[in-house]
Each structure stands twice: as structure tokens, then as C-alpha cells.
Amino acid sequence: MKTTLNKFDEFSRRQFMERVAKTALGVTLLPVGSQVARAAAQGGTAKRVIYLFMEGGMSHIDTFDPKTGSTKGASDPVKADSGSGNIDYLGGYLPKLAKQANKLSIIRSMSSKTGVHESGRYIMRTAYEPRGTIVHPSMGAWASHFLGRIEGVMLPDSVTIGNGGHPGAGFFPPALSPIPITNAATGLQNTRSAVGDDVFTKRVALMDEFDSAFRKKFQSEDVKAYTEFYDETMKLLKSKDLAAFDITQEPANVREKYGNNGFGQGCLLARRLVESGVRFVEVQAGGWDMHNGIDQAMTNNGAMLDTAFSALISDLEEKGLLKDTLVVLGSEFGRTPDINENNGRDHYPLVYSTVFAGGGTKGGFVYGSSDKDGKRVADKQTAPEDFVATIAYAMGLPIGEVVMSPSGRPFTVGHKGVPVTDIFA
Numbered sequence: 001m002k003t004t005l006n007k008f009d010e011f012s013r014r015q016f017m018e019r020v021a022k023t024a025l026g027v028t029l030l031p032v033g034s035q036v037a038r039a040a041a042q043g044g045t046a047k048r049v050i051y052l053f054m055e056g057g058m059s060h061i062d063t064f065d066p067k068t069g070s071t072k073g074a075s076d077p078v079k080a081d082s083g084s085g086n087i088d089y090l091g092g093y094l095p096k097l098a099k100q101a102n103k104l105s106i107i108r109s110m111s112s113k114t115g116v117h118e119s120g121r122y123i124m125r126t127a128y129e130p131r132g133t134i135v136h137p138s139m140g141a142w143a144s145h146f147l148g149r150i151e152g153v154m155l156p157d158s159v160t161i162g163n164g165g166h167p168g169a170g171f172f173p174p175a176l177s178p179i180p181i182t183n184a185a186t187g188l189q190n191t192r193s194a195v196g197d198d199v200f201t202k203r204v205a206l207m208d209e210f211d212s213a214f215r216k217k218f219q220s221e222d223v224k225a226y227t228e229f230y231d232e233t234m235k236l237l238k239s240k241d242l243a244a245f246d247i248t249q250e251p252a253n254v255r256e257k258y259g260n261n262g263f264g265q266g267c268l269l270a271r272r273l274v275e276s277g278v279r280f281v282e283v284q285a286g287g288w289d290m291h292n293g294i295d296q297a298m299t300n301n302g303a304m305l306d307t308a309f310s311a312l313i314s315d316l317e318e319k320g321l322l323k324d325t326l327v328v329l330g331s332e333f334g335r336t337p338d339i340n341e342n343n344g345r346d347h348y349p350l351v352y353s354t355v356f357a358g359g360g361t362k363g364g365f366v367y368g369s370s371d372k373d374g375k376r377v378a379d380k381q382t383a384p385e386d387f388v389a390t391i392a393y394a395m396g397l398p399i400g401e402v403v404m405s406p407s408g409r410p411f412t413v414g415h416k417g418v419p420v421t422d423i424f425a
Helices: 002-006 010-025 095-099 117-126 139-147 197-217 221-237 240-245 252-258 262-275 294-318 384-394
Strands: 048-054 104-110 158-161 179-181 280-285 325-331 352-358 365-367 377-379
Touching: 048 117, 048 139, 048 262, 048 294, 048 384, 095 294, 104 377, 104 384, 117 325, 117 384, 139 158, 139 280, 139 384, 158 262, 240 262, 252 262, 252 294, 262 280, 262 294, 280 294, 294 325, 294 352, 325 384, 352 384
Parallel strands: 048 280, 048 325, 104 365, 158 179, 158 280
Antiparallel strands: 104 352, 325 352
């Protein structure tokens, strides 16, 4: 059974567990983080992370690295209010973010080896290239492994919001998997039993009785992990903290401020979750694979990103959370500087941009640069491994500590990446 289950990918294993729980108990399982606390080996002021992932390959030239030559976007760049910083302009589709540029740190010198969507997404979440023999952990799972549960918090350690794929806990125990929310508006589904409290309690007791002999006979780490998984789920189902998943409790004007779309409402949900103690939240936004009609596509997606990202930053700041909440924006690669025959831009991994805000980072700051046409890195080339290592550094994770996978192979968070420490205040 163990061998067969380990052949599944992370979401297949999760789906198997959910079906068992749904059948037996009438609820969906809610994975939580490890209870074994680990001390971080280095500093870091980011207690929480919100990772905004632009699926499809975000155009750097039309967003955070605008140009004025032949490769410029259809919309003229807008002057950035970066205070005493060195952010000059943002893409013309981002006027609200331009007014908050004094809170942003932009890396304009990202460069990847892959222009394939699946591989690009994977390495930007794990720092590793995908392999058929192993699944590497995402950042939320690494943080749970090293830091353990936040004391007094019943909610899961990490959450993903959106419809995109995700490596999840990788080779770590399933209990470190992020809980997936496909729709922020509907929140967390199947948290209440459909069979009534009395029947539910009897079923739990019956399952515990059936399982007790098995647990005594097979006292392995895997069995302990699954037992912990169920125990923590039972506690969570009775917790008032589940209200954090319900964005309808926010005033209408707050919900409107984030934008009436899946990504905007996902950012609002992310703010509610980190405010309630969730450590790592990823919010996914699709639609960035702009091979055709990029001006119209950017008009829509740019406004969506501009509205939600700027609302999230201002909201976190107003609540006093921005200083220890890292908001980071990434994508699998950039897009070609030259417009193609369909008035779009194609895949382009040679140079692209990522963005950091809060969590101890500098404001109004640009690290690295591309050349005048946005075709090559001109200064301070930064790899996806460095990007992931920078997030780990911000959280105070021990980047150099080796962790052995169940197959006996050594891994580190951030792989071979070097944190971009220049972006931190």
C-alpha cells in the first residue's frame, strides 16, 4: 500500500485521502503543518509570505521593466513614485502600483534556462528542475518543516488559491501539503459533516477503534504522520478560525477595492489568512500567455494585477502587517521584447522581472537590469534558484541545511541559489 501510494503525485495522494475521509466522515481533510518546531539558522523578519504567481509568463516590458525603444509596449510607461529609491518607471498598465513604488523592490535581471510552462512554474516554486523520480517541496512545505506550527494557530500552515498545478509538500509528509482553494469567493468547502454531529462522532470513534491495532503494530513515521493529520483535522473542524476563509465577512467596499475577479478576491482571502496566522499563501492568476493581441490582454490583466496588488499592499500596511509579511510576485519567465505577427509576445526566459514588498525589503529599489531593449540581462543576473533562496532568507530558513529525502538523497531549500540580500533594508 505504501509503495503504491508513493507513486502518486502530491495531489493524487491528497485526493485519495480526501475521498477516504469524505466517505467515512462526510468531510474534506484539511492538511496542517509539522508540529516539530525548528529554530531558524539565520535572521529574517518575514513571519508570513503571500506569493502572487502570474501563470503563463508575465511580460516584463509591459509591467515592471518598461522600455521606450522599438520593443516598448502599447501603453506608455508611467512615472513611479519611488521616494528616494531608484525605480524610474513602471508599465503604463500599472498606474496604481506606480504610486506605491516606494514599497516595492524589483529584480529586473531574472534569467531562466527553460521556456516551457510546466518546468518554469516548477522551478520558480521549488528551485529545482522537475524530475520523474521525485517531487520537490514548495516553499510553504519547507517553512513548515523548519519552523513548525505557529503557536496557538489552528489553521493550516500553507494555502494555495487558484486552479493551477502545484508541487505541494513534495517528498515531505502529506501533513505539510498546502490546502488548495479553487475559488476564493466560495472559500473552504465541506468543512461541516453532512451526516450530523452524532453520526460523525460515532464514525470517528469507530475509525479510531479499527485503526488502533494497526497503529500499534506499524509504528513508522508515515503512520504517525497520517495519525497526526487526522487528529489536527478534527481539532480544526471545531475551530472558529475557519471563518478566516469566508471573505463575505469583509465589508463590500473592501471586497470591491481588490477587484471583482478571482485573483483580486484571492488576494483579499490571502490577507485574511495571514492575518489569522497562516504562514504561506500562494495566489495564482492565469491568462498571462499572451501570444496574441497583447495590448488588449494587458489592458485586462494589467488592471487586475494593478488593482489587487496595490490594494493588498495598502491593506497590509494599514493593518500593521506589511513590515513582517513578505509579498512576492513571480512568473515562470518573461515574454519576447519584439512583438510577433499576431501582435503578441512569445515565451522568453532570457530576462524577466520579479517583485518583492514588505517583509524587511527596501522600498523604491531596483536590483539588476536588462539591456535597453529588454532582451538580455545587463547587470546582476539572477536565477530562479536565487529567487527562491531569497524568499527562504526573508523567512529566516536555514538555507544551507541538508535535508535527506525518504529515498536517501540530500536537498536544501533554495537548491544552489544565493539570496539577493541587497533588496533587504
